[in-house]
Amino acid sequence: MELSAFDKELLNRLQGNIPICSRPFAKMAAELGTDEEKIIARIRELKAAGFLRRIGTFFNSNNLGYVGTLVALKVSPNEIAPVAEAVNKYPEATHNYEREGKYNLWFTLLTRDSAHESNILAEIRNLPGVEDMLQLKSNKKYKVNVQFKLN
C-alpha cells in the first residue's frame, strides 16, 4: 500500500496529539479539511495495513510510580536465544534487542518497586550463558518523542 499525501498528513497529525474532547476525530477532520467518517475509516485501513504500532495513550511510567532500568547482558553466543526468550517471559521486560558489541542483549525493565526489580535481575543474572550484566539507570530523560515526519 502506497501512502498518499493525505495519508502522510493524517499520520503526521496523529503522531502529534489526539484531541481530548468528546469528538476528537471530528476536530481533527476539521483541521485537515475532511470529515469525521472519512478520517475514522482511513485510520482503520492504515492500522490494518500495519503502519500504526499503537494508537492510544503513552504514559510517563515514573509519574505513575513505576521504576525503570536499561539492562545490558553479555551472553555467550550459543545461549542468546534461550536467554532472550527467558527475558521475554517477564511482562515487566518491555523492549528486548539483540545488538552488536560486547554486550549483546539489551532490554528495558519496568516494575512497581525496586525490590521487584532486584528480584527479576537476580533471576536473569543466574540464567545459563549470562556472563555479565550492567544495570543502567536513568536520572533524567531529556527527550522521549517517537515521531517520524512523513513527507
Added chain:
Amino acid sequence: MCNSNLTEQDKEIIKALQEDFPLCEEPYKVLAARAGVTEEEFLQRVQDFVQEKKIRKMGAVLRHREVGFKFNALCAWEVPKEKLDEVAKIMSNHPAVSHCYDRNTAPNWNYNLYTMIHAKTREECDSIILELSRLTGVENYQVLYSKKEWKKTSMKYFKD
C-alpha cells in the same frame, strides 16, 4: 513506590486508556464506560493526567520499519559530567533522535548518555552519529546496532 495519589478509580481509568484507542465517533465515551465513569469525568481526568505529566501523549506511534525508517541504533556516549546537560540538549534537538537519557556508568563502562537514532539507511544513521559527535565534541561513543528485535511491547500498568 508511592502510587498513593492515584485512586482506585484512577487506576481503572488508566487501565481503560492503555488498551487500543477505539476508532469511532466518541472514543472516550467507550473508554469511560469500561472504567465505570461518565464521559465528562473521564475527559476531565485525562486532562488532569496530561497536566500532571502522568500522560506523555495521546496519539499514535508508527511502525517505523513500515514507514521507511529501517535502521535504528542505540548510541552510548561518554560525556564529561559538567557538559551533560548541554550535550543532551543538542542531541535532543536533532529530529532523528527519539530518546535521549542520561544513565549511570558501570565498571569498564563509562558511557553516561544514550540516544536512540532512527534513519532510512545504515549510512544515514552513521552520518547522523558523526554529525552529533561533531556538534557536541563528544568523541568517545559506541554504536549499538540492533541485530534482532526480540520484544517490543507497551507496559500494562496496574494489572496485578
